[in-house]
Amino acid sequence: MKTPTQVNEIAIVLPAYNEEKDLPTLLENIRTTVGAMPFKYTVVVVDDGSKDRTAEIAREYAKTMPLKLVQHEVNKxxxxxxxxxxxxxxxxxxxxxxxxxDNTHNPKYILDMVKVIEAGDADVVIASRFQATSVVQGVPFFRQVLSWGCFAMMKTLLPYRNVRDYSTGFRAYRSLTLGRLIKTSGPKFIEESSFACMLELLLSLRWVGARAVEIPYTLRYDLKVGVSKMRIMRTIRRYFNVIGKYWAKDVLPAAEEPSLHELRTQVRSRA
Ligand SMILES: Nc1nc2c(ncn2[C@@H]2O[C@H](COP(=O)(O)OP(=O)(O)O)[C@@H](O)[C@H]2O)c(=O)[nH]1
Ligand SMILES: [Mg+2]
Structure with missing residues (x-):
């Protein structure tokens, strides 16, 4: 079933922990690239208790572009x-x-992602490292093995139609679908604090019946100046936890969709 969605405005969420080296380049890029796209945008920088100039940089850019800074006092x-x-x-x-x-995801792909949502073909669009024309530059071998391992494991244990890249952070979500997830699960809809949260979020969307589509892209890991924050062994361990959580959960039956405005009112009144 198609669910065409008019996209007049998007939010670009940037989870950021000690990203002073790469954040300015990304924000400049967003301003020129997304600024030219046919919808409004607001960047939401979530500074998670960074010890460097991440928050200061976001505050500075907020003077010249649509940017909202949200801060956690300590790293969560x-x-x-x-x-x-x-x-x-x-x-x-x-x-x-x-x-x-960290400037490894090029904002130019946002247009392709939004087009899929507007056409009504998907509720979540994944910029995938595993499509035929996707290119991955500069990712360490062991990290590539990890994402392939995640793909193979998920396809065997909990396959999600159309999905190959289960662990990437580069995705677009239809707000109505996020609202449905938040309304169903409550405000703490992600329990994982580790990088396994990306898998958890995807499986929770699968659970609420979200349809996924992947688009190809080029991952420029070689452009990253700062260090990776992923703790590999911890992430692998937590993947099993996430799979266990969703293993026996049946996909929820489709429900009639309220308008985005109605859903926002419903969720706000509960909070
Ligand atoms: N909010 C928050 N973001 C984080 C944390 N650790 C990493 N990130 C962000 O998550 C994203 C992915 O981290 P990154 O180091 O790029 O991982 P990699 O690309 O998989 O090597 C980046 O935008 C980081 O700033 C954290 O503890 N809290
Ligand atoms: Mg990264």
Missing amino acids: GLGEGIQTGLREGWLIGDAVIVMDA
Whole structure:
């Protein structure tokens, strides 16, 4: 079933922890690239207790571009960061894009992602490393093995139609679908604090019946100046936890969709 969605405005959520080296380049890029796209945008920077100039940089850019800074006083982990960003983002945009703040995800792909949502073909659009024309530059071998391993494991244990890249952070979500997830699960809709939160979020969307589509893109890991924050062994361990959580859960039956405005009112009145 198609669910065409008019996208007049998007929120771009950037979970950021100590990203002073890469954030300015990304924000400049967003301003020129997304600024030229046919919809309004607001960047939501979630500074998760960074010890460097991440928050200062965001404050500086907020003077010259649509940018909202949300801060956690102490570092709470990527899961909490994504959750804070999505909670803000779905109230702002008709679609929410989440991408890494380390300048490895090019904002030019946002247009392709939004087009899929507008056409009504998907509720979540994944910029995938595993499409035929996708290119991955500069990712360490072991990290590639990890994402392939995640793909193979998920296809065997909990396959999601059309999905190959289960663990990437670069995705677009239809706000109505995020609203449905938040309404169903409550305000703490992500429990994982580790990088396994990306898998958890995807499986929770599968659970609420979200349809996924992937688009090809080029991951420029070689452009990253700062260090990776992923703790690999911890993430692998947590993947199993997430799979266990969703293993026996049946996909929820389709429900009639309220308008985005109605859904926002319903969720706000509960909070
Ligand atoms: N909110 C929050 N974001 C984080 C944390 N750790 C990493 N991130 C962000 O999550 C994204 C992915 O991290 P990154 O180091 O790029 O991982 P990699 O690309 O997988 O090597 C980046 O935007 C980071 O700033 C954290 O503890 N809290
Ligand atoms: Mg990254």
